[in-house]
Amino acid sequence: MTSVEMAVTDARNELGPVTNRVSYGGETVYLTKHGRRAAALVPVAAAELLEDIEDLLDGEAVEAIRRRLADGTEGTVPFVRRTERRDS
Template identity: 45%
Template sequence: MAYEIPVTQARAELADLINRVVYGGERVVVTRHGKPLVALVSAADLERLDALDAPAEERVAGAVSALSAVREAASAPREQHRFGITAEHRAPGPS
Protein backbone atom coordinates (compact mmCIF):
# COMPACT_ATOMS: atom_id res chain seq x y z
CA MET A 1 0.00 0.00 0.00
CA ALA A 2 1.21 3.52 -0.75
CA TYR A 3 2.04 6.17 1.79
CA GLU A 4 -0.13 9.27 1.28
CA ILE A 5 1.04 12.80 1.98
CA PRO A 6 -0.44 16.23 1.23
CA VAL A 7 1.36 18.26 -1.43
CA THR A 8 2.24 21.05 1.03
CA GLN A 9 3.97 18.57 3.34
CA ALA A 10 5.59 16.76 0.39
CA ARG A 11 7.30 19.99 -0.69
CA ALA A 12 8.96 20.30 2.69
CA GLU A 13 9.95 16.61 2.86
CA LEU A 14 10.87 15.85 -0.77
CA ALA A 15 14.39 14.56 -0.03
CA ASP A 16 13.05 12.25 2.68
CA LEU A 17 10.26 11.00 0.39
CA ILE A 18 12.76 10.21 -2.36
CA ASN A 19 14.85 8.20 0.11
CA ARG A 20 11.76 6.29 1.25
CA VAL A 21 10.99 5.36 -2.36
CA VAL A 22 14.54 4.51 -3.42
CA TYR A 23 15.86 2.81 -0.31
CA GLY A 24 12.67 1.74 1.47
CA GLY A 25 10.85 0.44 -1.59
CA GLU A 26 7.78 2.49 -0.70
CA ARG A 27 5.35 4.16 -3.06
CA VAL A 28 4.27 7.66 -2.12
CA VAL A 29 1.02 9.25 -3.26
CA VAL A 30 0.95 13.03 -3.07
CA THR A 31 -2.55 14.39 -2.49
CA ARG A 32 -4.29 17.74 -2.87
CA HIS A 33 -7.50 18.26 -0.93
CA GLY A 34 -7.43 14.55 -0.07
CA LYS A 35 -7.41 13.43 -3.72
CA PRO A 36 -4.44 11.62 -5.30
CA LEU A 37 -2.41 14.01 -7.45
CA VAL A 38 0.86 12.25 -8.31
CA ALA A 39 2.83 9.23 -7.19
CA LEU A 40 6.50 8.76 -6.47
CA VAL A 41 7.69 5.30 -7.52
CA SER A 42 11.10 3.75 -8.06
CA ALA A 43 12.66 3.65 -11.52
CA ALA A 44 12.22 -0.15 -11.50
CA ASP A 45 8.47 0.24 -10.85
CA LEU A 46 8.27 2.77 -13.68
CA GLU A 47 9.95 0.36 -16.11
CA ARG A 48 7.44 -2.35 -15.18
CA LEU A 49 4.57 0.08 -15.74
CA ASP A 50 5.99 1.11 -19.12
CA ALA A 51 6.25 -2.54 -20.14
CA LEU A 52 2.57 -3.03 -19.29
CA ASP A 53 1.68 -0.02 -21.45
CA ALA A 54 3.48 -1.41 -24.53
CA PRO A 55 1.01 -2.11 -27.34
CA ALA A 56 -0.11 -5.73 -27.61
CA GLU A 57 1.07 -5.82 -31.23
CA GLU A 58 4.58 -4.95 -30.12
CA ARG A 59 4.63 -7.80 -27.59
CA VAL A 60 3.24 -10.24 -30.19
CA ALA A 61 5.77 -9.12 -32.81
CA GLY A 62 8.58 -9.79 -30.35
CA ALA A 63 7.24 -13.29 -29.65
CA VAL A 64 6.86 -14.07 -33.38
CA SER A 65 10.38 -12.85 -34.03
CA ALA A 66 11.74 -15.10 -31.28
CA LEU A 67 9.75 -18.05 -32.63
CA SER A 68 11.13 -17.47 -36.14
CA ALA A 69 14.67 -17.50 -34.78
CA VAL A 70 13.99 -20.83 -33.04
CA ARG A 71 12.58 -22.34 -36.24
CA GLU A 72 15.60 -21.19 -38.27
CA ALA A 73 18.02 -22.63 -35.75
CA ALA A 74 16.14 -25.92 -35.56
CA SER A 75 16.26 -26.50 -39.32
CA ALA A 76 19.87 -25.51 -39.90
CA PRO A 77 21.56 -27.89 -42.42
CA ARG A 78 24.42 -28.66 -40.04
CA GLU A 79 21.96 -29.86 -37.39
CA GLN A 80 20.08 -31.97 -39.93
CA HIS A 81 23.29 -33.72 -40.88
CA ARG A 82 24.36 -34.08 -37.24
CA PHE A 83 21.16 -35.89 -36.30
CA GLY A 84 20.82 -37.86 -39.52
CA ILE A 85 17.72 -36.00 -40.69
CA THR A 86 17.13 -36.66 -44.37
CA ALA A 87 13.85 -34.79 -44.88
CA GLU A 88 12.59 -31.37 -43.98
CA HIS A 89 9.16 -29.81 -43.78
CA ARG A 90 8.29 -27.25 -46.42
CA ALA A 91 5.26 -25.01 -46.21
CA PRO A 92 2.56 -25.65 -48.82
CA GLY A 93 2.62 -23.33 -51.79
CA PRO A 94 4.33 -22.85 -55.11
CA SER A 95 7.82 -24.32 -55.31
Protein backbone atom coordinates in the same frame (compact mmCIF):
# COMPACT_ATOMS: atom_id res chain seq x y z
CA MET B 1 5.62 -2.86 -0.95
CA THR B 2 4.06 -0.32 1.36
CA SER B 3 2.27 2.85 0.43
CA VAL B 4 1.47 6.10 2.20
CA GLU B 5 -0.42 9.26 1.37
CA MET B 6 1.09 12.71 1.80
CA ALA B 7 -0.09 16.20 0.93
CA VAL B 8 1.84 17.82 -1.90
CA THR B 9 2.78 20.72 0.37
CA ASP B 10 4.26 18.34 2.94
CA ALA B 11 6.16 16.40 0.28
CA ARG B 12 7.56 19.64 -1.13
CA ASN B 13 9.03 20.47 2.28
CA GLU B 14 10.46 16.94 2.69
CA LEU B 15 11.44 16.08 -0.88
CA GLY B 16 14.84 14.59 -0.04
CA PRO B 17 13.61 12.21 2.66
CA VAL B 18 10.52 11.30 0.65
CA THR B 19 12.56 10.35 -2.42
CA ASN B 20 14.86 8.27 -0.20
CA ARG B 21 11.87 6.38 1.19
CA VAL B 22 10.72 5.66 -2.34
CA SER B 23 14.07 4.78 -3.90
CA TYR B 24 15.70 2.93 -1.01
CA GLY B 25 12.70 1.74 0.99
CA GLY B 26 10.56 0.71 -1.96
CA GLU B 27 7.56 2.72 -0.77
CA THR B 28 4.91 4.23 -2.99
CA VAL B 29 3.96 7.74 -1.89
CA TYR B 30 0.63 9.05 -3.13
CA LEU B 31 0.64 12.83 -3.27
CA THR B 32 -2.70 14.37 -2.40
CA LYS B 33 -4.32 17.71 -3.16
CA HIS B 34 -7.35 18.64 -1.12
CA GLY B 35 -7.45 15.10 0.24
CA ARG B 36 -7.56 13.42 -3.18
CA ARG B 37 -4.74 11.47 -4.81
CA ALA B 38 -3.14 13.61 -7.49
CA ALA B 39 0.12 11.80 -8.29
CA ALA B 40 2.37 9.02 -7.08
CA LEU B 41 6.06 8.65 -6.43
CA VAL B 42 7.11 5.08 -7.13
CA PRO B 43 10.42 3.22 -7.24
CA VAL B 44 12.11 3.37 -10.63
CA ALA B 45 11.70 -0.38 -11.15
CA ALA B 46 7.91 -0.05 -10.81
CA ALA B 47 7.74 2.82 -13.31
CA GLU B 48 9.97 0.96 -15.79
CA LEU B 49 7.83 -2.18 -15.45
CA LEU B 50 4.71 -0.13 -16.19
CA GLU B 51 6.38 1.34 -19.29
CA ASP B 52 7.40 -2.16 -20.45
CA ILE B 53 3.84 -3.43 -20.01
CA GLU B 54 2.44 -0.44 -21.94
CA ASP B 55 4.97 -1.02 -24.75
CA LEU B 56 4.01 -4.70 -24.90
CA LEU B 57 0.29 -3.91 -25.05
CA ASP B 58 0.87 -1.25 -27.71
CA GLY B 59 2.93 -3.68 -29.79
CA GLU B 60 0.26 -6.39 -29.55
CA ALA B 61 -2.44 -3.90 -30.56
CA VAL B 62 -0.43 -2.75 -33.57
CA GLU B 63 0.18 -6.34 -34.70
CA ALA B 64 -3.52 -7.18 -34.39
CA ILE B 65 -4.48 -4.19 -36.53
CA ARG B 66 -1.78 -5.02 -39.09
CA ARG B 67 -3.15 -8.55 -39.40
CA ARG B 68 -6.69 -7.24 -39.89
CA LEU B 69 -5.50 -4.68 -42.47
CA ALA B 70 -3.57 -7.38 -44.33
CA ASP B 71 -6.52 -9.79 -44.48
CA GLY B 72 -9.00 -7.01 -45.36
CA THR B 73 -11.15 -7.21 -42.23
CA GLU B 74 -10.02 -3.78 -41.04
CA GLY B 75 -10.44 -0.75 -43.26
CA THR B 76 -9.39 1.92 -40.82
CA VAL B 77 -7.04 2.18 -37.91
CA PRO B 78 -8.81 3.32 -34.74
CA PHE B 79 -7.33 6.13 -32.67
CA VAL B 80 -7.17 5.45 -28.96
CA ARG B 81 -6.20 8.30 -26.62
CA ARG B 82 -4.13 6.92 -23.74
CA THR B 83 -3.57 10.22 -21.98
CA GLU B 84 -6.11 12.38 -20.26
CA ARG B 85 -7.10 15.46 -22.21
CA ARG B 86 -6.68 18.61 -20.17
CA ASP B 87 -8.33 21.88 -21.07
CA SER B 88 -6.04 24.85 -20.56
